[in-house]
Amino acid sequence: MSSDADSSRAPPEGLSSATAHQALQAHGANELPQGRQVGAWQLLLQVLREPMLLLLLACGAVYLMIGARHEALMLLFFVVVVIALSYVQQRRSSRSLAALRELSSPRAQVLRDGRWQALPSRELVPGDLVQIAEGGRVPADLQLLGTASVSLDESMLTGESVAVHKSAPAQVFSGTLVTAGLCQARVMATGPNSALGRIGASLQALPDAPTPIERETARVVRRVASIGLALAALLTLTHGLANGDWLHGLLAGLTLAMAILPEELPVVLTLFFSLGAWRLARERVLVRQLPAVEMLGAASVLCVDKTGTLTVNQMQLQRLWSEQAAYRRDQATALPDSLHELLEYAVLASHRQAFDPMEQALRGAAQDWLAGTEHLHADWQLVEDYPLSPALLAMSRVWRSPDQRSLLIAAKGAPEAIFDLCHLDATRIETLNQQVSLLAADGLRVLGVARAQFAAADEALPPIQHDFDFEFLGLVALADPVRADVPEAIAACRAAGLRVMMITGDHPATALAIARQIGLASEPGALISGSELALLDDAALRARLPGLSICCRVQPEQKLRIVQALRASGEVVAMTGDGVNDAPALKAADIGVAMGSRGSEVAREAADLVLLGDDFGSLLTALRYGRRIQLNLRKAIVFVLAVHVPIVGLSLLPVLLGWPMLLMPVHILFLQLIIDPACSAIFEREPLEPAAMRAGPRKLDAKLFDAALLRRGLLQGGGLLLLLLAGYALTRHWSGSDAVARSFCFALLVLSVIGLLMANRLWQPGGFWRGLASNAALRWMALGTLLMLAAALGLPGLRQLFAFAALPTQAWPALAAGAALAAAGFALSKRVGSR
Ligand SMILES: Nc1ncnc2c1ncn2[C@@H]1O[C@H](COP(=O)(O)OP(=O)(O)OP(=O)(O)O)[C@@H](O)[C@H]1O
Numbered sequence: 001m002s003s004d005a006d007s008s009r010a011p012p013e014g015l016s017s018a019t020a021h022q023a024l025q026a027h028g029a030n031e032l033p034q035g036r037q038v039g040a041w042q043l044l045l046q047v048l049r050e051p052m053l054l055l056l057l058a059c060g061a062v063y064l065m066i067g068a069r070h071e072a073l074m075l076l077f078f079v080v081v082v083i084a085l086s087y088v089q090q091r092r093s094s095r096s097l098a099a100l101r102e103l104s105s106p107r108a109q110v111l112r113d114g115r116w117q118a119l120p121s122r123e124l125v126p127g128d129l130v131q132i133a134e135g136g137r138v139p140a141d142l143q144l145l146g147t148a149s150v151s152l153d154e155s156m157l158t159g160e161s162v163a164v165h166k167s168a169p170a171q172v173f174s175g176t177l178v179t180a181g182l183c184q185a186r187v188m189a190t191g192p193n194s195a196l197g198r199i200g201a202s203l204q205a206l207p208d209a210p211t212p213i214e215r216e217t218a219r220v221v222r223r224v225a226s227i228g229l230a231l232a233a234l235l236t237l238t239h240g241l242a243n244g245d246w247l248h249g250l251l252a253g254l255t256l257a258m259a260i261l262p263e264e265l266p267v268v269l270t271l272f273f274s275l276g277a278w279r280l281a282r283e284r285v286l287v288r289q290l291p292a293v294e295m296l297g298a299a300s301v302l303c304v305d306k307t308g309t310l311t312v313n314q315m316q317l318q319r320l321w322s323e324q325a326a327y328r329r330d331q332a333t334a335l336p337d338s339l340h341e342l343l344e345y346a347v348l349a350s351h352r353q354a355f356d357p358m359e360q361a362l363r364g365a366a367q368d369w370l371a372g373t374e375h376l377h378a379d380w381q382l383v384e385d386y387p388l389s390p391a392l393l394a395m396s397r398v399w400r401s402p403d404q405r406s407l408l409i410a411a412k413g414a415p416e417a418i419f420d421l422c423h424l425d426a427t428r429i430e431t432l433n434q435q436v437s438l439l440a441a442d443g444l445r446v447l448g449v450a451r452a453q454f455a456a457a458d459e460a461l462p463p464i465q466h467d468f469d470f471e472f473l474g475l476v477a478l479a480d481p482v483r484a485d486v487p488e489a490i491a492a493c494r495a496a497g498l499r500v501m502m503i504t505g506d507h508p509a510t511a512l513a514i515a516r517q518i519g520l521a522s523e524p525g526a527l528i529s530g531s532e533l534a535l536l537d538d539a540a541l542r543a544r545l546p547g548l549s550i551c552c553r554v555q556p557e558q559k560l561r562i563v564q565a566l567r568a569s570g571e572v573v574a575m576t577g578d579g580v581n582d583a584p585a586l587k588a589a590d591i592g593v594a595m596g597s598r599g600s601e602v603a604r605e606a607a608d609l610v611l612l613g614d615d616f617g618s619l620l621t622a623l624r625y626g627r628r629i630q631l632n633l634r635k636a637i638v639f640v641l642a643v644h645v646p647i648v649g650l651s652l653l654p655v656l657l658g659w660p661m662l663l664m665p666v667h668i669l670f671l672q673l674i675i676d677p678a679c680s681a682i683f684e685r686e687p688l689e690p691a692a693m694r695a696g697p698r699k700l701d702a703k704l705f706d707a708a709l710l711r712r713g714l715l716q717g718g719g720l721l722l723l724l725l726a727g728y729a730l731t732r733h734w735s736g737s738d739a740v741a742r743s744f745c746f747a748l749l750v751l752s753v754i755g756l757l758m759a760n761r762l763w764q765p766g767g768f769w770r771g772l773a774s775n776a777a778l779r780w781m782a783l784g785t786l787l788m789l790a791a792a793l794g795l796p797g798l799r800q801l802f803a804f805a806a807l808p809t810q811a812w813p814a815l816a817a818g819a820a821l822a823a824a825g826f827a828l829s830k831r832v833g834s835r
């Protein structure tokens, strides 16, 4: 980490943690005033505003008016239970969200107690020594130190998006973006005292806009709720007009409203997303946009950048080649003298404090092979530097040596760019290209190296690299090994129905070689180069997309174009990236994925997911979770739907048929107490069914509440309603007692709800009982429910509250038979309703 160029000077010192701690007390944390945070009270308020509670309170009031004090008290008890339940659920989500926020807070490289460490930027204090590097945000107002320089994008302070070049002792400002370079700096001002703090700007993330799924759910809930209210009003009217008993009519209406209200859906949605994000964080995947995980389940194309994602991005210089000599690291130890100059100029064309792994590799090789020769020039002075540009993939650096009058220029870059700079003739280019292809075919990244002299040392330097008179020196080839887990992960992605596309700035031959190593399609039509791509208009590009798996020599802007073209042709695009230039494409993709430790801050800010461990395999984990959340959501929805049909039916039909009221608020509440926790706790925990991974991505326009889902839910619920009505009518006829019939019907309903849970837990056929063994939440749930049911049927006090009667012995076998029938029906419905 320390600078190699400054070794002659005493290294600047950092702070000790004790001093830093004191300074932190004095100056305050290095952060801007935060947006509002959700405290416990606000959560409670949110809970209290829930419509379910309002309905309960209204019911309580009606009970008081008709003088049923016990019932009113019991409702009050339920109010407390419901509040406690939703409070616990909401806290669980907001806790996991807070933990995520903590994980995603920015970090800075700081020298503390003589050791470089990554600390939260929040803990920086004036006087700290930090290091900033390409792709990072400046964590505070800093003064640059040493000889290195950086390029900055200060647009967020100035509105100017032209990069500015700065070197010591210039100041750089908090929140600006380092687009190139690596430099040490001293912290001058933090938090509200920084330039950013003074203008009151904030880097707060965008407010979370509701996603399609959230909007769809909100729409469904609204629609169902208004239908419910209308029905409830209608019921109250019918009842009131028919019997003249308006209070009981109101009670029936409120009961129906409670039965219909799909209040668990939004809860299920937030809880599934936030718990899913929390689970993923434990797998070292940070979710910055919650719905992105579910979206990942729908991804159909995965665009990956080669360097750093598919490969480890640790370069090693493997071969050097000039027209006179060649060297392979694996076949010889010493570098022949005739290649010394080639390596010397490759290093001169690099930064002294190298950020780029290629340059680090060149520097490392030079230290191994050129140490003690006259080819390392610590005393040369940098005069000018021509950076790499998309138009010319080559960079040059101009040097002044103490013992020469003319300036020396070293250039390195993509071979074709260097050939261009050297103005080589066509035949020589052709032979050289053969050599490049030979090196690249082994998966090596090839760079050309050239040198020039500029005699008139006091004249102004030319504006572009082409104006120098370059002489070609040779080629260097670097290896960047493929990550060990990549071939397997790629195969798994493809098995899951995802198309994988490699996007790289590298040479076609290198890209092809890597594609073969990782098992991507590599036939001729599968590859397109950036220059070819530039000739296509949007329609032609879209036509070219099918079957494409490698894009090489693409420029950063072209990544954006590829993503947009893919999306325009109906694909759901997940895209990985790590560089400063990748941010627009990451934003444009449906799911942007950034590498956590190696990727740039900017890429992380633009991404929806961050792979904290930098391993490609965890993307696959995220994909599995995406499918899992999506499938479990669907299961929960089918369950909620199926369970509401009989509840609504039993509240509505008796009134319409002129029977005595069957379900009362207390029954609905009892059921609610099973249903709410059941959907969130039991379905959320379900592991992914293997078939869902093979089934391919969900269609983008597929709704969460699609026809298959509705059909299955209505089938299960409708069947159950018929069974319950039949059971009710039969027991009533046979026992002559409303209370016995109600007890029977309710007990059957509760047993069937447990059956519905077990049936919808696993959608693949079979496995009805397996649920009890593998899902502890389900086991407890079932046990608790049975105990509650037994209490309501068995304890005289409760029996009265529930308006039950003791079930005669003959009813028990009938109950068991009914439950078995329901279970068989649910098992059958899985075959009918499958997609
Ligand atoms: N520091 C450098 N010095 C000289 N040439 C460079 C340097 N960096 C990149 N190049 C040239 O530019 C080409 C494209 O580089 P670029 O950075 O766009 O690819 P990349 O983003 O590293 O690759 P990938 O897209 O696979 O991640 C390289 O293949 C190389 O020829």
Ligand SMILES: [Cu+]
Binding pocket: 258, 259, 260, 261, 262, 263, 264, 644, 672, 675
């Ligand atoms: Cu409900």
